[in-house]
Amino acid sequence: MSSTVSKVCKISSIVLGILCFFGGIVMGKVFGGRDFDFVSMITAWICSFLFCLFLYAVGELIDLLVAANNNLIVLAEQQEEQASRSSAPAASAAPYASPAPGSGDWVCKKCGARNKADNRFCKECDTYKS
Ligand SMILES: [Zn+2]
Numbered sequence: 157m158s159s160t161v162s163k164v165c166k167i168s169s170i171v172l173g174i175l176c177f178f179g180g181i182v183m184g185k186v187f188g189g190r191d192f193d194f195v196s197m198i199t200a201w202i203c204s205f206l207f208c209l210f211l212y213a214v215g216e217l218i219d220l221l222v223a224a225n226n227n228l229i230v231l232a233e234q235q236e237e238q239a240s241r242s243s244a245p246a247a248s249a250a251p252y253a254s255p256a257p258g259s260g261d262w263v264c265k266k267c268g269a270r271n272k273a274d275n276r277f278c279k280e281c282d283t284y285k286s
Pocket residue numbers: 264265266267268269278279280281282283
């Protein structure tokens with residue numbers, strides 16, 4: 157994933173590099189007068205090369221920033237997901253945590269003892285569950 161800004165930076169740096177190649181030759185001719193000035197040409201080439209490199213680096217940097225930003229967004233989404241995941245079990249675990257008195261448990265009418273749902277007779281006094 158690369159942004160359009162970084163693409164523009166990279167493409168323009170390449171185009172500029174090609175233009176500066178010819179620009180250097182023109183510079184050499186202009187500065188050299190009758191004789192071709194190689195020093196001017198090479199200086200122009202080096203300067204333009206550095207500038208193109210800088211422009212390309214800016215494009216690369218934008219790419220990196222965009223990628224880092226995307227990673228941050230993904231990270232944030234993952235953290236949000238984890239947060240909702242870790243909070244969801246806490247909410248659903250609450251009923252399990254307290255085995256509620258209820259859920260089929262019954263209290264003996266005769267002695268008041270609490271019995272489990274699958275017990276048909278009171279564990280204390282053997283009274284039939286009614
Ligand atoms: Zn009982």
